[in-house]
Amino acid sequence: AAGVIQSPRHLIKEKRETATLKCYPIPRHDTVYWYQQGPGQDPQFLISFYEKMQSDKGSIPDRFSAQQFSDYHSELNMSSLELGDSALYFCASSFGKSYEQYFGPGTRLTVT
Amino acid sequence: GQQVMQIPQYQHVQEGEDFTTYCNSSTTLSNIQWYKQRPGGHPVFLIQLVKSGEVKKQKRLTFQFGEAKKNSSLHITATQTTDVGTYFCAGPLGGGTSYGKLTFGQGTILTVHP
Numbered sequence: 001a002a003g004v005i006q007s008p009r010h011l012i013k014e015k016r017e018t019a020t021l022k023c024y025p026i027p028r029h030d031t032v033y034w035y036q037q038g039p040g041q042d043p044q045f046l047i048s049f050y051e052k053m054q055s056d057k058g059s060i061p062d063r064f065s066a067q068q069f070s071d072y073h074s075e076l077n078m079s080s081l082e083l084g085d086s087a088l089y090f091c092a093s094s095f096g097k098s099y100e101q102y103f104g105p106g107t108r109l110t111v112t
Numbered sequence: 113g114q115q116v117m118q119i120p121q122y123q124h125v126q127e128g129e130d131f132t133t134y135c136n137s138s139t140t141l142s143n144i145q146w147y148k149q150r151p152g153g154h155p156v157f158l159i160q161l162v163k164s165g166e167v168k169k170q171k172r173l174t175f176q177f178g179e180a181k182k183n184s185s186l187h188i189t190a191t192q193t194t195d196v197g198t199y200f201c202a203g204p205l206g207g208g209t210s211y212g213k214l215t216f217g218q219g220t221i222l223t224v225h226p
Contacts, residue, residue: 031212042200042216043155056213090154094212100145100157101214 002026004104006091012110013081021076021107025093031055032074033092033101034066043090049074081111116203118217126225131188133220135201142204144177144184145214150197158186191224198222 005024013019025032031050035043036059045058049068060066063081068074078085088108092101117136125131135144143162147155159168161177161184168175174187184201198221202214 033212033214042219043214045213045215048212050212058213092155100160101212102157103147103154106154 004091004093004102006089006104006107008107009105010108010110012112014112015081015083017081017111019078019081019109021078021089021091021109023074023076023091023093023104025072025074025091026102029093029095029102030072031094031096032068032072033094034060034074034076035090035092035103037088037090037106039087046076078109083111085109086111116201116205116215116217118201118220120220121218122221122223124223124225125191127193128190131191131195131222133186133199133201133222135184135186135217137182137203137205139205140181142181144181144201144203146175146184146186147200147202147216148197149200149219153197155200188222191222193224193226196222196224 007022033048034046036046037043046060047066048056052068063079066076088106090103090106092103094101115138119134123131143160145160146158148158149155159175164181165179166177172189176185188195198219200216200219202216205215
């Protein structure tokens with residue numbers, strides 16, 4: 001079965017640089033979520049989109065922005081990267097907002 | 113703020129022993145979900161509980177949702193080495209239309225010794 005695709009899987013950036021993470025949800029899933037997971041931490045909700053509109057916002061820094069495109073894929077744009085942004089970034093998708101979420105393999109971002 | 117508390121943080125068991133992790137929310141939940149994350153992997157959905165007092169079983173795993181819909185538990189019978197990983201509960205604490213805005217518990221790291 002098709003799963004959530006994330007790219008790139010690994011990304012190394014320097015402080016103050018920008019990064020773009022991409023997420024391709026499971027086909028026919030209309031909701032996309034972004035989470036940040038630090039080492040040994042639980043996933044922290046960043047932002048979500050339902051039918052290409054932002055539906056919920058969590059602890060997402062103002063330096064980050066995201067959008068969902070007409071083909072339902074989503075991108076998380078991160079600017080002025082800081083060392084503390086180093087983490088695993090997961091994208092998840094679901095059919096509808098109140099159902100189980102299927103996580104992608106994650107993008108490991110390292111900021112040096 | 114709204115929180116989901118999960119205990120214990122760590123659990124070490126011998127293969128064949130049982131394992132239970134508990135989850136408590138500061139507010140009533142419309143539903144609770146359980147995820148498993150293997151080391152180096154991503155969270156994998158296990159189950160969603162919706163009804164007050166609901167009990168669901170998946171082979172050796174038993175999930176319960178409290179009567180007040182504020183607590184939940186996951187019980188594994190006769191653990192196997194394949195059960196190793198971190199088990200998270202998660203609930204939509206955003207309220208309103210924030211059904212998908214999951215707040216995760218801290219997770220319970222399960223280690224199984226053969």
